[in-house]
Amino acid sequence: MDEKLVQQLMDEMAIRSLADKFSDAANRKDGAMFQSLWADDGEWVIGEPINRQFSGKAGMSESVVHMLGLWDFFVQLTGPGVVLVEGDRAFARFYVNEIARGHDGKGNYNLSMYEDELVKEDSQWLFLKRTYHTIYQDAPDYRGLVLGVPEIPTALRMKAMNR
Known part of the structure; x- marks a missing residue:
């Protein structure tokens, strides 16, 4: 394989991993990890x-932790996407599936x-x-038991942030 193709594949894989880390940070309400995913002037x-x-990125981190604190549970799953890399800039599109239940017991389902x-x-x-x-958005009746996302070991969390 030529170097250009290898670099393109590595960049695309890194961008897909970034989108996955976004969902993981949201699912675990991890403000520090969420903040690490953004450029300083991110929007x-x-x-x-x-x-x-x-x-x-500092304000976004606080905001996401606050917003996610409004839910008994929140799970975002990153699905397929398309990535276009142009040097040190890239454009991507990812589909996500979100399931949540508020403290008021109301369900929320988003595609x-x-x-x-x-x-x-x-x-x-x-x-x-x-x-x-x-x-698409719906408000299903989620009456199930919420056990929450388990803690992950600090070493694994730090490795995930630094990849």
């Missing part, structure tokens, strides 16, 4: 029906798509802008 846009916008702009800084891909588009 997170959540479209209809929520219509919220966040700028700067959505993230539209991403990414930048490579110090050999690491980061989100520059992440825009969330809801495709």
